[in-house]
Amino acid sequence: MIPFILGRLVKAGFILLAILVFNFLLIHAAPGDPAAVMAGEAGAADAKFLADLRERFGLDQPLYIQLWTYLKGAVQLDLGFSYRQQMPVSELIASRLPATLLLTGVAFVLSLVLGVTAGVAASARQGSWGDTIISMLALLFYATPLFWVALMASLVFSVWLGWLPGFGYETIGAGYTGIEHVLDVAKHLVLPATTLGLFFMAIYMRMTRASMLEVSRLDFVKTARAKGLKRSVIQRRHILRNALLPVITLAGLQAGQIFGGAILTETVFAWPGIGRLMFEAINQRDYAVILGVFYISGAMVLLFNLITDVIYVIVDPRIRLTA
Amino acid sequence: MSLLSIRDLAIALPGGADRRYAAKDINFDLAAGEILCIVGESGSGKSMSANAVMGLLPEGVNAVGGTITFDGQDILGLSEQQMMALRGRRISMIFQEPLSALNPLMRVGAQIAEVFEAHGELVGSERRARALTLLKEVGIPDPESAIRAYPFQLSGGQRQRVMIAMALALEPEILIADEPTTALDVTTQAQILELIEDLRRSRGMAVIFITHDFGVVADIADRVIVMQTGTIVETGTADEVLLKPQHPYTRALIDAIPRLTRHDEVAPIDRKTVLTVEGLNKTFSTSSGTFFGKRRVVKAVQDVSFELYSGETIGIVGESGSGKSTVGRCLVRLINPDTGRVMVDGADIAHMSGADLRDQRRKMQMIFQDPFSSLNPRARVSRILTEGLIAHNVPIADAMVKARALLEMVGLDPSAMGRFPHEFSGGQRQRIGIARALALDPSIIIADEAVSALDVSIQAQVLDLLADLKTRLNLSMLFITHDLRVAARICDRIIVMQKGRIVEVGPTGKVLHDPDTAYTRSLLDAIPGQDYERALAKAE
Numbered sequence: 001m002i003p004f005i006l007g008r009l010v011k012a013g014f015i016l017l018a019i020l021v022f023n024f025l026l027i028h029a030a031p032g033d034p035a036a037v038m039a040g041e042a043g044a045a046d047a048k049f050l051a052d053l054r055e056r057f058g059l060d061q062p063l064y065i066q067l068w069t070y071l072k073g074a075v076q077l078d079l080g081f082s083y084r085q086q087m088p089v090s091e092l093i094a095s096r097l098p099a100t101l102l103l104t105g106v107a108f109v110l111s112l113v114l115g116v117t118a119g120v121a122a123s124a125r126q127g128s129w130g131d132t133i134i135s136m137l138a139l140l141f142y143a144t145p146l147f148w149v150a151l152m153a154s155l156v157f158s159v160w161l162g163w164l165p166g167f168g169y170e171t172i173g174a175g176y177t178g179i180e181h182v183l184d185v186a187k188h189l190v191l192p193a194t195t196l197g198l199f200f201m202a203i204y205m206r207m208t209r210a211s212m213l214e215v216s217r218l219d220f221v222k223t224a225r226a227k228g229l230k231r232s233v234i235q236r237r238h239i240l241r242n243a244l245l246p247v248i249t250l251a252g253l254q255a256g257q258i259f260g261g262a263i264l265t266e267t268v269f270a271w272p273g274i275g276r277l278m279f280e281a282i283n284q285r286d287y288a289v290i291l292g293v294f295y296i297s298g299a300m301v302l303l304f305n306l307i308t309d310v311i312y313v314i315v316d317p318r319i320r321l322t323a
Numbered sequence: 324m325s326l327l328s329i330r331d332l333a334i335a336l337p338g339g340a341d342r343r344y345a346a347k348d349i350n351f352d353l354a355a356g357e358i359l360c361i362v363g364e365s366g367s368g369k370s371m372s373a374n375a376v377m378g379l380l381p382e383g384v385n386a387v388g389g390t391i392t393f394d395g396q397d398i399l400g401l402s403e404q405q406m407m408a409l410r411g412r413r414i415s416m417i418f419q420e421p422l423s424a425l426n427p428l429m430r431v432g433a434q435i436a437e438v439f440e441a442h443g444e445l446v447g448s449e450r451r452a453r454a455l456t457l458l459k460e461v462g463i464p465d466p467e468s469a470i471r472a473y474p475f476q477l478s479g480g481q482r483q484r485v486m487i488a489m490a491l492a493l494e495p496e497i498l499i500a501d502e503p504t505t506a507l508d509v510t511t512q513a514q515i516l517e518l519i520e521d522l523r524r525s526r527g528m529a530v531i532f533i534t535h536d537f538g539v540v541a542d543i544a545d546r547v548i549v550m551q552t553g554t555i556v557e558t559g560t561a562d563e564v565l566l567k568p569q570h571p572y573t574r575a576l577i578d579a580i581p582r583l584t585r586h587d588e589v590a591p592i593d594r595k596t597v598l599t600v601e602g603l604n605k606t607f608s609t610s611s612g613t614f615f616g617k618r619r620v621v622k623a624v625q626d627v628s629f630e631l632y633s634g635e636t637i638g639i640v641g642e643s644g645s646g647k648s649t650v651g652r653c654l655v656r657l658i659n660p661d662t663g664r665v666m667v668d669g670a671d672i673a674h675m676s677g678a679d680l681r682d683q684r685r686k687m688q689m690i691f692q693d694p695f696s697s698l699n700p701r702a703r704v705s706r707i708l709t710e711g712l713i714a715h716n717v718p719i720a721d722a723m724v725k726a727r728a729l730l731e732m733v734g735l736d737p738s739a740m741g742r743f744p745h746e747f748s749g750g751q752r753q754r755i756g757i758a759r760a761l762a763l764d765p766s767i768i769i770a771d772e773a774v775s776a777l778d779v780s781i782q783a784q785v786l787d788l789l790a791d792l793k794t795r796l797n798l799s800m801l802f803i804t805h806d807l808r809v810a811a812r813i814c815d816r817i818i819v820m821q822k823g824r825i826v827e828v829g830p831t832g833k834v835l836h837d838p839d840t841a842y843t844r845s846l847l848d849a850i851p852g853q854d855y856e857r858a859l860a861k862a863e
Contacts (some may be wrong), residue, residue, distance in 0.1 A: 140408050220425055225379055225410065225490075227437055227438045228408065229441045318475050
């Protein structure tokens with residue numbers, strides 16, 4: 001197991017490097033450079049000013065030197081400087097990452113738990129009213145645009161009913177500490193995490209349901225019945241465990257997607273995470289920040305994939321470790 | 324007083340099936356300690372009747388009439404709760420494919436211990452100890468490590484022993500065995516049959532043994548029931564049914580069994596070599612992929628050399644894992660051999676690529692084992708048959724004409740062109756597979772277990788068809804099979820393989836009746852029903 005993980009980490013390092021290079025080149029392929037944007041906004045777009053700016057940010061260097069400088073920094077977690085926020089990018093990301101991890105982590109667990117539970121419940125009642133209702137609800141959340149659900153949730157539960165705060169990470173200026181602070185953050189978390197979770201829940205629900213029905217037709221389920229086991233035991237021990245294998249694969253892939261979903265959710269709920277940071281950076285053409293966020297989210301996706309593979313090996317003894 | 328008594332049992336199929344009842348007017352008794360064999364071809368209702376006793380009919384299939392009396396009560400009237408108490412404790416069941424019948428994610432020991440748990444017997448450590456005893460009893464080598472193994476880590480025979488251990492855990496009065504040896508090698512089959520026989524004797528357990536194989540019936544049955552399309556056509560003691568069959572269907576079935584003693588004399592061959600295989604090697608290795616892991620290496624084919632003459636059929640026989648299928652696949656380059664030469668018409672196929680290989684491939688075509696998965700379910704028969712021709716630049720119209728002719732040649736109506744594979748029976752599909760193989764006018768046919776998935780009567784028809792086509796089209800054939808009876812029927816020469824090597828080659832009669840090696844002898848000895856075959860020959 002350890003050599004497997006080490007091998008995978010080495011591979012992940014190379015992939016991450018490729019992501020960095022690719023994103024760097026992609027951004028530089030876009031017309032205009034940050035200096036032009038800055039000069040334009042400063043209202044002083046004469047050639048001298050532009051050249052000064054370029055020199056100051058190293059933009060007058062050949063591209064490969066710029067890339068080399070960037071990569072050298074990136075390896076040491078120096079992701080450049082955000083001229084907009086007047087802060088090193090790595091510090092900026094570090095200050096925003098915990099909020100995003102909290103949001104996506106809770107949303108991920110929520111979507112998985114709800115999705116699998118609903119899928120099991122639906123498969124146990126295949127073709128009944130219960131099955132139809134569960135499937136329709138799940139599809140409804142999946143088919144409705146994420147930002148719309150977010151806006152409506154905010155309107156209903158925050159504006160109309162006033163049950164939950166509709167924006168932010170904590171009550172600003174309340175100065176809560178200890179358990180009060182935790183509860184405050186939790187309250188703020190309910191709407192964004194549920195919104196994000198419900199969207200992804202539908203996928204797990206459909207997958208679990210289909211997988212349960214497929215596994216329940218396999219021979220070993222008949223063997224289990226022939227032993228005289230109870231239906232509930234067969235469902236849990238024999239069908240569910242086997243049915244979860246494709247769900248785990250899917251969850252590994254979705255873990256990356258949920259970052260994408262976080263950008264919308266964080267924007268609507270003013271959640272101070274890297275999703276919102278990214279949204280702002282794109283609006284402001286803050287290239288260093290955009291690249292930094294790509295880098296971190298790329299690393300997260302690779303990490304989630306590795307975790308998925310490790311879980312898979314633990315759950316399914318037939319899988320041999322091949323990095 | 325019989326242990327189990329079935330009267331007028333009727334099992335209804337769901338609407339839209341090809342017939343109304345899976346089984347009807349089923350009447351039989353089972354006495355304690357008796358082995359009752361239910362024989363029949365696929366679709367005869369033999370499995371359904373047995374499943375009804377367990378209360379394990381598939382969804383939509385229901386027992387709609389009659390009674391199944393066990394221990395004084397009618398099983399059909401019991402609640403699910405009451406049935407659960409019976410299953411595994413008083414009536415147990417084992418199935419055909421032990422790999423799929425075991426949960427792949429659970430250790431063998433846990434799966435056996437589950438039986439005790441289901442019936443509230445013993446506690447944790449005792450359950451494990453009992454499971455170990457049971458594994459010893461069914462003759463698993465190294466039971467201490469087997470109990471911790473996952474099903475995929477055991478061989479087919481060991482898995483079936485695990486299934487038997489599980490079924491015997493609570494000493495049931497009845498064991499229902501549904502084709503328990505069909506998926507096993509002949510030597511393993513012989514061991515499992517012996518085990519069941521032993522257990523019956525030592526425990527006085529009654530066995531309902533479902534099979535399509537008369538050889539197996541002859542070796543273990545006390546009494547026999549023959550079923551055809553849902554009804555019992557004949558019943559009696561083993562000797563009565565096997566040696567003096569009354570019903571024409573039983574007679575036809577017995578007549579269709581390929582005999583070891585009845586193989587065609589080797590036709591005079593003009594000794595023109597069509598295929599020369601020299602020093603063929605293929606090694607599979609699973610890379611561990613990590614920096615430090617070790618590789619697992621399987622030498623699937625080692626130094627295999629032989630010649631195939633024009634118009635000749637060579638049988639390649641051996642147990643699973645002997646490398647016989649790998650040889651076939653190497654020859655048509657479905658997998659690439661590591662070393663060695665495969666000469667066809669003076670050209671070495673083993674090291675060809677691109678257009679040359681595509682051109683040579685038409686000379687050697689393959690027929691596969693499973694007529695269900697070897698035909699594309701989304702393609703009509705017309706496309707299946709013309710695809711190869713069109714790939715070799717035959718105009719579509721000509722290809723269609725040829726496809727119709729091929730269908731007639733294999734005994735199907737040309738109207739089949741517009742239909743999909745699922746609309747045909749297993750035997751018909753295998754005919755389509757044969758037509759597909761013949762489309763490119765090959766000179767060599769490689770048939771990989773081509774009749775193993777078929778019922779004996781269909782098997783006999785397909786073998787006849789192959790023999791007929793062979794003479795008509797002057798084909799040479801490599802017939803890969805695990806079934807020595809089938810090999811006896813169709814082959815001129817036989818190659819016996821073991822662990823990737825050829826251990827014996829010779830004319831069919833010599834290999835089957837006077838083999839040179841102990842391995843061939845052990846394969847032959849394991850074939851079920853040999854005494855019966857001799858008795859049958861004497862009776863004739």
